[in-house]
Amino acid sequence: MTIPVPPGQLYDCRDAFVATLEALAQKNSDIIAVCNDSVGSSKLGGFRDRWPDRLVNVGIAEQNMVGVGAGLANGGKIPFVCAASCFLTGRALEQIKADIAYTNTNVKLCGISSGMAYGELGPTHHSIEDFAWIRALPNIPVIAPADRAETIAAVEWSAQYEGPVFLRLSRVGVPDLLPEGHVFELGKANMLRDGTDLTIIANGVLTHRAMAAAQVLAARGVSARVLNMATVRPIDRDAVLAAANETGAILTCEEHTVFGGLGSAVAEVVVETRPVPMKLLGVPGIFAPTGSANFLLDEFGMSPEGIAASAAELMKKKA
């Protein structure tokens, strides 16, 4: 499916998420939405109006919400369990481990407003640990789409995939990056820009910042490859190895703590295959100060200029 968006506008990918979910639900009556009083923040109002019986709102009770998802899947349904990512992954982590991952249950976990999307609401509402928590569990692909087209593709892919999925979705506006009709492939990075001097790897709301940084670098005569790495698990080992071999340095950017997220996943491949200098940008192991998501990303060195500056520093370490 496609969703028209005026050129140059920033887009809230939750809209693509629910539009795709509703289109899938129209065709498949087994698709159920489950939420924790988050009909508004998960943008499920339209779904509820069309299929009131198939919107299961369990109230403010995340452990039960994930267990209910597992039970619905056991009963043949395809539940999309939607909640603010901080509560879904933090409050219900043991349910995700035992009921979803270990049982290998066909539940789609949708972490809405992930990362620092809740900005000024503070670290209780930030979800900057979810890559680390969920990618430590067997059986669950971890996916963070970068834009409208990739969100549509990832939701469509998740619905047809037989097994658990963690979709990490934001509400922070992003521009279009991937082509209309983009097809999602699990564990495959998209090279958005080729380059020879270093590789910048990003996903989610960081991908467009990485692209802007590559433009800054190009103006300074530095050729940066940009990989959009939506799948954090399973990581695209071939793309990482090619980046190490062909560009000799890797800079990762993520809306997540640098402990255990995308950068760590990339580093695990790099140290085992082709060690090259790396720099991991993200939240540097602190609880964030007050500020909007975009302010905080800038604050932690992930403005296009900040990323470009880190790239320049990293280049100095190349052999």
Place this chain on the structure above:
Amino acid sequence: MTPSELRVIANRIRRRDLQAVFEAGAGHIGGEMSVTDILTALYFRVLNIDPAHPDVPDRDRLVLSKGHTACALYVTLAEKGFIPKDEISTFLKPHSRLNGHPNRTKVPGVEANTGPLGHGLPIGVGMAMAAKLDKADWRTFVVTGDGEMQEGSNWEAIMAAAQFKLDNLTLIIDHNRLQQGARVADTNNVAPFAPKLEAFGWAVEEIDGHDMAAISAALDRGAITPGKPKCIVAHTFKGKGVSFMTDDVAWHHKVPSADQYKQAMRELEEAV
């Protein structure tokens, strides 16, 4: 199947469970003896299930939320024909399908990978919702321990089950009054259950959890209150069937010595 026939099967399951725990040198024998009559009634009288087709969509579901009593479930599943009886001898052995807590992806007939307490009832709520959405008449049963009811997730699920009017869901609380380290009453006294569950909008029945006729009657489809989920508070004894284990907190996961094993087996054989 009559209550006396069920008693014979339950006795056989207790003896096989005792042997498995003794040979493996580990298990949760106290809670296995308390839940055996409930499992026997479910598998041999109530549940609409077919061991040859463990995944048919309209089967009844049983979730053993007190997953640490897995050995009793494995023996029951073997007795029913889901797994070979001689496989019980592999309990807890390296690479056996039968580890200390049940695994749906490995053992046919297991519906959920339980172990951490407070997981089974939310899953059961989801199962019952799935049946309602399909307007199907298969039923969902969840068995919890009484100490397990201290987990807050159960009460989230209890609220949801009443809200969604899940009269196709039955919770059986194995109320043996003992948790791992002490009496429930001396730890965090969640009992009495009946007034709490009733206040949450459930239909509640209290029974002797070792009386096969009472268990069977309470689980009967005719005992459902339309529009309300059902809770059966089954009053049981930890270590039921073995005199020196009965109602003794020490037998939560103690393993009998050779002499104790002989005595326990003799008592169970004499009870047939």
